[in-house]
Amino acid sequence: MVQIKPLLLSLTLAQVASFVSAAASTTNGQDYWQSFKSNINPLNVTLPKITQTVSINPTQECTYYDPDTALFNIDPTEWPSIWEVATTNGMNTSAEFTALYNSIDWTKAPNIPVRTLTSSGSLDFTGYDANTDPDCWWSSSVCTVPKIADVNPDIYYCPEPETWGLTYDDGPNCSHNAFYDYLEEQKLTASMFYIGSNVVDWPYGAMRGVKDGHHIASHTWSHPMVTTLTNQEVLAEFYYTQKAIKLITGLTPRYWRPPYGDVDDRVRWIASQLGLTAIIWNLDTDDWAAGVTTTVAAVEESYTDFITMGKNGTFANSGNIVLTHEINNETMSLALQNLPAIRQNYQHVINVATCQNITYPYFENTVSFQSFSEYLGLNTTSSASSSASSSASSVASSIPISAASGSSPSSGVASKVSSLSSTSSSTSGAVKLSPAYIGLALVAVAGLLI
Ligand SMILES: *[C@@H]1O[C@H](CO)[C@@H](O)[C@H](O)[C@H]1NC(C)=O
Ligand SMILES: *[C@@H]1O[C@H](CO)[C@@H](O)[C@H](O)[C@H]1NC(C)=O
Ligand SMILES: *[C@@H]1O[C@H](CO)[C@@H](O)[C@H](O)[C@H]1NC(C)=O
Ligand SMILES: *[C@@H]1O[C@H](CO)[C@@H](O)[C@H](O)[C@H]1NC(C)=O
Ligand SMILES: *[C@@H]1O[C@H](CO)[C@@H](O)[C@H](O)[C@H]1NC(C)=O
Ligand SMILES: *[C@@H]1O[C@H](CO)[C@@H](O)[C@H](O)[C@H]1NC(C)=O
Ligand SMILES: *[C@@H]1O[C@H](CO)[C@@H](O)[C@H](O)[C@H]1NC(C)=O
Ligand SMILES: [Zn+2]
Numbered sequence: 001m002v003q004i005k006p007l008l009l010s011l012t013l014a015q016v017a018s019f020v021s022a023a024a025s026t027t028n029g030q031d032y033w034q035s036f037k038s039n040i041n042p043l044n045v046t047l048p049k050i051t052q053t054v055s056i057n058p059t060q061e062c063t064y065y066d067p068d069t070a071l072f073n074i075d076p077t078e079w080p081s082i083w084e085v086a087t088t089n090g091m092n093t094s095a096e097f098t099a100l101y102n103s104i105d106w107t108k109a110p111n112i113p114v115r116t117l118t119s120s121g122s123l124d125f126t127g128y129d130a131n132t133d134p135d136c137w138w139s140s141s142v143c144t145v146p147k148i149a150d151v152n153p154d155i156y157y158c159p160e161p162e163t164w165g166l167t168y169d170d171g172p173n174c175s176h177n178a179f180y181d182y183l184e185e186q187k188l189t190a191s192m193f194y195i196g197s198n199v200v201d202w203p204y205g206a207m208r209g210v211k212d213g214h215h216i217a218s219h220t221w222s223h224p225m226v227t228t229l230t231n232q233e234v235l236a237e238f239y240y241t242q243k244a245i246k247l248i249t250g251l252t253p254r255y256w257r258p259p260y261g262d263v264d265d266r267v268r269w270i271a272s273q274l275g276l277t278a279i280i281w282n283l284d285t286d287d288w289a290a291g292v293t294t295t296v297a298a299v300e301e302s303y304t305d306f307i308t309m310g311k312n313g314t315f316a317n318s319g320n321i322v323l324t325h326e327i328n329n330e331t332m333s334l335a336l337q338n339l340p341a342i343r344q345n346y347q348h349v350i351n352v353a354t355c356q357n358i359t360y361p362y363f364e365n366t367v368s369f370q371s372f373s374e375y376l377g378l379n380t381t382s383s384a385s386s387s388a389s390s391s392a393s394s395v396a397s398s399i400p401i402s403a404a405s406g407s408s409p410s411s412g413v414a415s416k417v418s419s420l421s422s423t424s425s426s427t428s429g430a431v432k433l434s435p436a437y438i439g440l441a442l443v444a445v446a447g448l449l450i
Pocket of ligand 3: 279304305308309312313314
């Protein structure tokens with residue numbers, strides 16, 4: 001039996017309440033996106049039929065192409081360097097960026113230090129008190145509820161029972177055609193967290209994401225640990241990714257995911273200036289590490305555990321958001337292998353916009369997403385509607401699992417550390433097992449019992 005500490009419960013309830021306002025409101029003066037240009041109509045995306053868009057041979061798909069200049073013109077001198085911090089190539093001195101930077105009242109920015117990396121490349125937590133966690137630094141504590149006002153709180157789970165929040169990071173990957181074909185055939189839509197550098201490199205891949213009805217969100221320009229960047233660098237990572245996604249898809253996201261989950265209240269505050277809200281996760285497959293820093297079998301085992309949880313009571317009262325990746329053939333193959341069983345064991349396998357009733361996940365209100373009940377209405381299966389009617393009370397009475405671990409495609413360190421175990425724990429539910437970020441493990445309150 002798990003004893004739930006009152007503070008944890010109240011934080012959880014506060015977060016549930018704040019989801020509603022975060023999804024519904026915009027912060028002041030966020031009209032920067034209106035000056036972005038695009039020729040793409042997101043309601044009528046037509047992909048040029050070239051080998052790269054129709055083949056399912058990874059080598060053919062990943063052959064570079066020059067996009068049709070009638071769709072968009074990507075002049076490298078007008079963008080940050082690919083896979084480098086977005087202030088590169090003079091982008092921190094462009095007129096548009098300078099105007100944006102100066103439009104923000106930085107005197108209101110929280111006075112939180114820029115983090116540093118250790119010599120081994122992991123976050124340096126020296127001197128940071130994970131117990132009091134003054135900056136709501138997820139990497140240290142899995143904190144998702146900001147400690148300061150006027151900042152969008154993170155989303156990290158789907159509230160409906162037996163719901164798998166489907167998310168794929170690090171795309172668009174050039175070799176994703178077989179994977180996207182499968183999702184399309186199965187009528188599955190996911191939240192896709194695109195890296196700005198990949199969007200510019202593989203624009204038709206990003207167009208396909210919108211064409212297929214996926215929920216597109218930002219995953220920064222160059223995939224850094226964002227808390228290690230200066231305010232200017234953080235702003236540039238967000239801004240140029242927004243601009244790239246708009247140019248190529250006609251849409252500007254309202255949601256983003258921090259690489260490695262690395263976010264604190266300084267980064268949240270800057271994101272909030274651009275109207276961006278973070279979406280984290282509460283289950284991590286570590287799929288990026290399969291065959292890289294861990295075995296494929298270990299990742300298969302995580303998938304199997306998470307699939308089991310769909311039916312064994314773990315998600316009887318609320319659902320999950322699962323961290324998985326579009327990053328390469330291995331992770332997409334794992335997705336294809338496991339999706340049939342995921343769908344068997346979970347009532348709902350849906351994108352995060354729909355599971356959170358975020359009907360407008362973009363600044364452009366021309367594209368809307370189904371709310372959860374709209375999604376249920378279209379799905380005439382009878383068992384689905386009964387879970388909807390019970391949902392309101394179940395949200396308030398559940399403690400979402402918050403097991404998490406870092407994922408780092410670029411890190412040499414790895415350990416499969418997501419763990420769910422019954423324990424009474426500290427307020428944050430976190431127990432740090434290793435000083436290294438990648439070794440960070442969180443033992444969560446797994447009881448769904450009050
Ligand atoms: C959709 O796009 C195609 C190709 O760009 C165009 O021929 C067609 O007229 C468009 N349809 C609508 C309804 O805008
Ligand atoms: C722009 O960024 C570069 C690093 O990429 C830095 O050296 C320079 O000082 C920055 N310029 C301004 C105006 O902030
Ligand atoms: C459900 O399955 C998971 C994964 O195998 C396991 O860790 C957890 O303890 C199970 N929960 C219950 C209530 O049986
Ligand atoms: C995309 O996937 C291919 C095939 O697995 C892989 O070789 C490539 O490195 C990936 N590209 C990126 C940018 O992650
Ligand atoms: C992975 O690559 C193989 C060939 O190298 C290909 O047949 C298969 O379709 C790819 N899987 C995915 C999910 O793209
Ligand atoms: C979504 O809407 C349904 C129906 O109004 C409601 O029961 C549920 O609590 C909402 N979920 C969220 C996350 O707001
Ligand atoms: C419709 O609901 C059933 C069970 O409630 C579920 O198995 C199925 O996957 C749902 N369909 C879609 C398209 O999500
Ligand atoms: Zn990532």
